[in-house]
Amino acid sequence: MRPHIILRYIGLVLLFNAIFLFVSSLISALNSDSSLFPLLYSAVISALFGTFPLIFVPPTKTISNKEGFIIVLSSWLLSCLVGCIPYILWGGEFSFTNAWFESVSGFTTTGSTILTDIEALPKGLLFWRSSTHWIGGIGIIIFVLSVLPSIGSARMTLYRSEMSSLAMNNFHYRTHKTIQILAIIYVGLTFLETLSLLLCGMNLFDAITHSFATIATGGFSPKNLSIAFYKNLSAEIVIMIFMILSGIHFGLLFVTISGNFNDIRKSSIVMYYLLALLIGTALTAVSLHGNQFESWTDSLRYSAFQIISVGTSTGFATADSSVWPMFAKVLMIFFTLQCACAGSTSGGIKVDRIVIFWKSVKRKLIRLQYPNAVVPVKVDKAAVSDETVEMCLVYIIMYLAVTAVSTLVLTALGTDGLTAFSGTAATLGNVGPGFGAVGSISNYSSIPEFGKWIFTANMLLGRLEIFVLIMFFMPRSWR
Amino acid sequence: MRLRTKILSGFLILILMLFAAGSWSIYEMTQMGSSVQRLLDENYKSINAARMMMEAIERQDSAVLLIISGNDKQGKPILASGDELFLKGLDTAKTNITLDGEQACVETIEESYGSFKNFWTEFIINANNNKDLKWYYQTLHQAFLDTKLSVNKLMTLNDQAMYRTASKLQKRSYRVIMPGIVAIVSSVIFTLIFSYFINYYMVAPIIKITNGVKDFITTRNYMDISVETNDELSHLASAVKELCAISGAVQKT
Numbered sequence: 001m002r003p004h005i006i007l008r009y010i011g012l013v014l015l016f017n018a019i020f021l022f023v024s025s026l027i028s029a030l031n032s033d034s035s036l037f038p039l040l041y042s043a044v045i046s047a048l049f050g051t052f053p054l055i056f057v058p059p060t061k062t063i064s065n066k067e068g069f070i071i072v073l074s075s076w077l078l079s080c081l082v083g084c085i086p087y088i089l090w091g092g093e094f095s096f097t098n099a100w101f102e103s104v105s106g107f108t109t110t111g112s113t114i115l116t117d118i119e120a121l122p123k124g125l126l127f128w129r130s131s132t133h134w135i136g137g138i139g140i141i142i143f144v145l146s147v148l149p150s151i152g153s154a155r156m157t158l159y160r161s162e163m164s165s166l167a168m169n170n171f172h173y174r175t176h177k178t179i180q181i182l183a184i185i186y187v188g189l190t191f192l193e194t195l196s197l198l199l200c201g202m203n204l205f206d207a208i209t210h211s212f213a214t215i216a217t218g219g220f221s222p223k224n225l226s227i228a229f230y231k232n233l234s235a236e237i238v239i240m241i242f243m244i245l246s247g248i249h250f251g252l253l254f255v256t257i258s259g260n261f262n263d264i265r266k267s268s269i270v271m272y273y274l275l276a277l278l279i280g281t282a283l284t285a286v287s288l289h290g291n292q293f294e295s296w297t298d299s300l301r302y303s304a305f306q307i308i309s310v311g312t313s314t315g316f317a318t319a320d321s322s323v324w325p326m327f328a329k330v331l332m333i334f335f336t337l338q339c340a341c342a343g344s345t346s347g348g349i350k351v352d353r354i355v356i357f358w359k360s361v362k363r364k365l366i367r368l369q370y371p372n373a374v375v376p377v378k379v380d381k382a383a384v385s386d387e388t389v390e391m392c393l394v395y396i397i398m399y400l401a402v403t404a405v406s407t408l409v410l411t412a413l414g415t416d417g418l419t420a421f422s423g424t425a426a427t428l429g430n431v432g433p434g435f436g437a438v439g440s441i442s443n444y445s446s447i448p449e450f451g452k453w454i455f456t457a458n459m460l461l462g463r464l465e466i467f468v469l470i471m472f473f474m475p476r477s478w479r
Numbered sequence: 480m481r482l483r484t485k486i487l488s489g490f491l492i493l494i495l496m497l498f499a500a501g502s503w504s505i506y507e508m509t510q511m512g513s514s515v516q517r518l519l520d521e522n523y524k525s526i527n528a529a530r531m532m533m534e535a536i537e538r539q540d541s542a543v544l545l546i547i548s549g550n551d552k553q554g555k556p557i558l559a560s561g562d563e564l565f566l567k568g569l570d571t572a573k574t575n576i577t578l579d580g581e582q583a584c585v586e587t588i589e590e591s592y593g594s595f596k597n598f599w600t601e602f603i604i605n606a607n608n609n610k611d612l613k614w615y616y617q618t619l620h621q622a623f624l625d626t627k628l629s630v631n632k633l634m635t636l637n638d639q640a641m642y643r644t645a646s647k648l649q650k651r652s653y654r655v656i657m658p659g660i661v662a663i664v665s666s667v668i669f670t671l672i673f674s675y676f677i678n679y680y681m682v683a684p685i686i687k688i689t690n691g692v693k694d695f696i697t698t699r700n701y702m703d704i705s706v707e708t709n710d711e712l713s714h715l716a717s718a719v720k721e722l723c724a725i726s727g728a729v730q731k732t
Contacts, residue, residue: 037507089661
């Protein structure tokens with residue numbers, strides 16, 4: 001392993017962060033707010049650290065798998081660290097723990113916050129907060145590689161570690177093109193949503209920050225009441241559409257945009273994803289009608305937004321779901337665990353694994369009846385290897401085990417059961433809001449300090465699909 | 480890139496990092512200094528004036544009571560000096576209006592003091608008065624309380640502003656310290672990375688070349704030394720290689 005090569009690539013990621021920090025400081029300067037110096041100083045530090053390895057380390061075209069793996073992990077962790085510098089320097093509600101929490105929540109596109117008054121933050125800092133979502137959404141590494149002069153194998157190696165293994169299986173494009181596709185779709189969707197929100201009457205700053213958070217399936221809003229602040233149905237519809245789109249495999253989106261509608265129509269994963277959201281919305285609306293809302297229109301409006309928001313791991317809110325009936329809460333917890341499709345920016349177990357899980361259950365039932373039958377697990381008429389099926393099941397078990405352990409530790413710290421469990425599910429799934437003290441309209445400020453560190457660990461575990469982060473702390477696996 | 484440029488860039492980055500932190504700290508310190516000055520100029524002066532007025536009006540109240548009880552000789556000078564002190568305080572407050580609502584507050588003081596003064600002026604002018612404690616409680620005391628209340632309001636207004644400024648100062652002091660801490664941590668990490676690069680890209684190749692030359696002296700067989708970078712060290716390595724090749728050829732002939 002070559003530490004200097006790793007430092008060069010991490011440097012590029014830091015340079016990418018520095019660009020957004022500079023833009024944020026520009027916004028701060030235009031608004032003459034108090035975050036100018038914290039942002040500018042962080043940008044300078046980040047740019048200097050990013051530039052230095054480029055001076056010493058010559059470019060390379062070959063990166064080993066292990067190096068790629070370390071680059072991805074270190075980039076995530078260092079981005080989170082650099083990301084919290086402006087918060088620490090600005091002060092206010094940001095202690096080191098709080099700043100780290102907010103930064104990790106941003107880069108992992110979780111969207112949980114410790115801020116009790118988001119609107120008290122200066123605009124420059126609010127923009128940086130949303131930018132962390134946008135950077136984290138596409139995966140810092142992919143972004144940086146798309147602007148790098150390095151070609152071929154270097155890109156491929158990093159890409160593998162960044163994306164979910166499931167997404168890799170059904171991503172049919174050649175790698176150098178994949179990066180371009182992801183970038184085009186990501187930027188395109190962000191631009192389209194910003195434009196749509198502007199047409200809905202949102203101001204430019206709010207439209208951009210909300211687009212950043214939606215496309216990254218993050219959930220940071222510059223308003224304390226999140227989307228509920230606007231009381232704007234058309235804006236809610238636009239955000240719902242883009243949340244759903246951001247939860248679909250980006251490769252499939254590209255094929256569909258290119259004019260081939262067959263792939264998305266025939267994709268059982270996407271169909272399951274959409275159907276689940278539809279059924280979830282309908283059931284929640286039924287439970288809310290006459291209980292929280294008098295009219296069917298309101299019940300549908302609020303249930304659709306909340307279900308899509310958690311079902312895509314975004315975490316925006318138009319209503320305080322912590323006061324909803326238990327049935328609606330349980331449904332939302334299910335979606336918090338499941339989330340959206342692999343190959344998107346969402347977190348959670350992912351629909352793909354859930355589909356494979358149900359298909360393997362079906363296979364087991366058939367084998368109980370016909371012990372000698374050869375029954376492959378098929379997704380879209382293609383057989384899924386036994387190794388993939390096994391990995392899916394192990395992942396689901398690991399996911400639930402992490403949820404259980406984290407909940408247990410949080411309750412030991414004095415957090416109530418609902419807050420501990422829903423908070424764990426929401427942070428591990430990179431969703432954001434849970435229930436109880438960490439509901440959709442509240443925040444994580446009341447969680448004990450150590451609890452906040454557990455939640456940030458959950459966010460990183462969820463974003464890096466558990467095994468990758470575990471391997472990072474096992475140096476033997478680096479060799 | 481040349482070795483000198485690489486080393487220089489390392490030091491320049493370090494200097495820039497510390498310079499940025501230093502400049503920001505100086506800026507925050509200056510801001511803090513002007514905040515302290517503002518605190519003294521704007522709020523403390525008004526609070527002092529309010530205290531002066533409070534003291535003056537209490538003295539006047541006592542003087543009136545002295546006069547009522549028949550001690551005219553003692554009471555009248557106290558009343559006059561109290562009036563003088565109050566007007567002095569009021570004048571200071573009038574010329575130091577810096578907060579929202581302070582103007583209105585001062586106007587109320589002026590108005591209530593005016594009616595308070597009217598009562599006792601009349602009382603003193605009509606020396607053969609038959610004002611007693613009943614008169615005092617029914618007329619003058621209420622005017623005294625009103626004036627005292629309005630002066631108190633001015634004091635509270637400035638007290639609150641002072642507290643807010645002090646809180647801002649606390650935040651500022653945090654902002655003075657933090658860039659320093661970040662700069663120290665960053666510089667330590669940067670120095671470690673810098674020394675790693677120096678070691679990997681400069682010291683290690685020099686050791687390799689030296690060992691290669693030593694091997695050549697003993698074995699007459701020069702090992703090819705690969706230097707990753709395209710700088711003076713790679714030129715040195717190829718020059719040594721050429722020298723060894725020529726030297727080996729001369730020996731053979």
